[in-house]
Amino acid sequence: MDHSVYQFLLRVFAVVLGAAVGSFLNVCIYRWPADLSINKPRRSFCPACKQPIPLYHNLPLMSWILLRGRCANCGAKIAFRYFAVELITALLFLIIWQSFAWQMAIAYWIFVSLLIVGTFIDLEHFIIPDRVTIGGIFAGVLCSAAVPALM
Numbered sequence: 616m617d618h619s620v621y622q623f624l625l626r627v628f629a630v631v632l633g634a635a636v637g638s639f640l641n642v643c644i645y646r647w648p649a650d651l652s653i654n655k656p657r658r659s660f661c662p663a664c665k666q667p668i669p670l671y672h673n674l675p676l677m678s679w680i681l682l683r684g685r686c687a688n689c690g691a692k693i694a695f696r697y698f699a700v701e702l703i704t705a706l707l708f709l710i711i712w713q714s715f716a717w718q719m720a721i722a723y724w725i726f727v728s729l730l731i732v733g734t735f736i737d738l739e740h741f742i743i744p745d746r747v748t749i750g751g752i753f754a755g756v757l758c759s760a761a762v763p764a765l766m
Contacts, residue, residue: 626709629720633708634675636728637701643732644700647747648740663691675701696735704731722758722765729754 638659645662646653658667666688672678679698686693704727711723733747759765 626712629708629712630705631675633705633724634701636708636724637704637731638673638675640704640728640732640735641697641700643746644696644735644739647732647744648736648742661686661688661691661693664689676705696739700731700735704728707731716764718762719764722762725754725758726751 642653642659645651656667659673660667663686666686668687672682672687676698679693679701682693684693684695684698685691707727708724711720711727714720715723729747729751733743733751736747737743
């Protein structure tokens with residue numbers, strides 16, 4: 616395979632992974648301040664009607680655009696934040712991937728994910744949950760041990 620095609624596919628992978636991670640970060644941003652589990656219910660749901668979102672309507676970035684920022688079930692408006700978090704995460708994952716060796720990129724992806732969750736929860740609720748700060752401490756120690764170049 617041509618080197619440029621390989622690099623292109625890795626960049627696409629970083630963007631797609633970032634958008635998918637951004638979708639999960641939205642779950643954390645919505646549920647943690649409300650003291651809801653990120654595991655139950657397992658599937659995302661509309662904040663207005665609480666109906667589960669089918670997998671074909673839960674495609675990061677694309678679903679928000681195709682559904683024009685509305686719930687397919689009840690028509691309620693879905694906040695732009697959901698799209699913004701997915702886009703920001705996708706772009707930051709790409710930038711990090713292009714800037715660092717893969718070991719460091721993975722560690723920075725974890726770090727930037729925690730920053731995004733903390734930032735968006737703080738913007739809306741004026742708090743940063745312990746799950747973010749204490750989780751960040753543990754992630755930082757583990758990443759530093761696994762990737763000595765971070766130090």
